[in-house]
Amino acid sequence: MHIRSLGSAVWNVPPEGFHNPYDNGGHLLTIIPVTYPDGQGEPINAVISGNSDERVLKDQEVDGGLRNYFLSLGFAGNCLGQKADSMQAANLGDGNGDKNETAVMRWHYGDPQFGTCKETIEGGNHFRYWTQDGAQANSGAVFMAVSYEMPIATDGTPEGHDIIPNGYNLGRDWLIGNITGSLVEGWNLTDGTTFDGETSSGNWTYHTAIKYVTGVLPNTSDAINHNLTVIVPGINASDGMFAVLDVQIVAEPAKAS
Secondary structure: OEEEEEOOEEEEEOOOOOOOHHHHOOOOEOEOOOOOOOOOEOEOOEEEOOOOOOOOOOOOOHHHOHHHHHHHOOEEEOHHHOOOOOOOEEOOOOOOOOEEOOEEEEEOOOOOOOHHHHHHHHOEEEEEEEEOOOOOOOOOOEEEEEEEEOOOEEOOEEOOOOEOOOHHHHHHHHHHHHHHOOOOOHHHOOOOOEEEEEEEEOOEEEEEEEEEEOOOOOEEOOOEOOHHHHOEOOEOOEEOOEEEEEEEEEEOOOOOO
């Protein structure tokens, strides 16, 4: 455990870069107001480590912050700043209880300003995120529930943004593929599998080291939202692989003289 400070915030960061929510009554399934049947959630399947560059852990777009890092991965905020249509909560075991998502980030199809409107209509990769910053487990880590959703409708038939088959696992791995510039195949992952890559936005360049770990996220289809349609033969709706991202800034804009 080591202590980090960011302005008035003081973080207690374990070597893993986050506190396991299950250690203090939390969990890695989101809390959705209405599901059929009741009580289902979406897997929180990735985390940006609290050992990352402190600037990256600030939820802002300026100064190389978290929103700019997300832009470097090809994701931007909801279409035209609209509120999420269905807020989901998470309990990260940090003493904050059930806390609503900070925001939803959507694949922007190469257009950070308007591309998320296309994602809202046509579907694509997206994620919700929360920061573990409560007094009982204050790591500063950013937890992400990543999935790939269907369009609103196909040929006039409502799809309702359901998740594609294997869409939780694929959404996570495709996000990692954006970082590495390579195909990340879930069936080939094991505990300790590592990747790395560099991404850039606004003349800020980020190096991300990724490590997949098991034993944190349950390998199950139980209580997973849309599990009847998401599950594929031989693979649970949540395959139990948890992606840990350590993000460091390696280049930044030249300062004005």
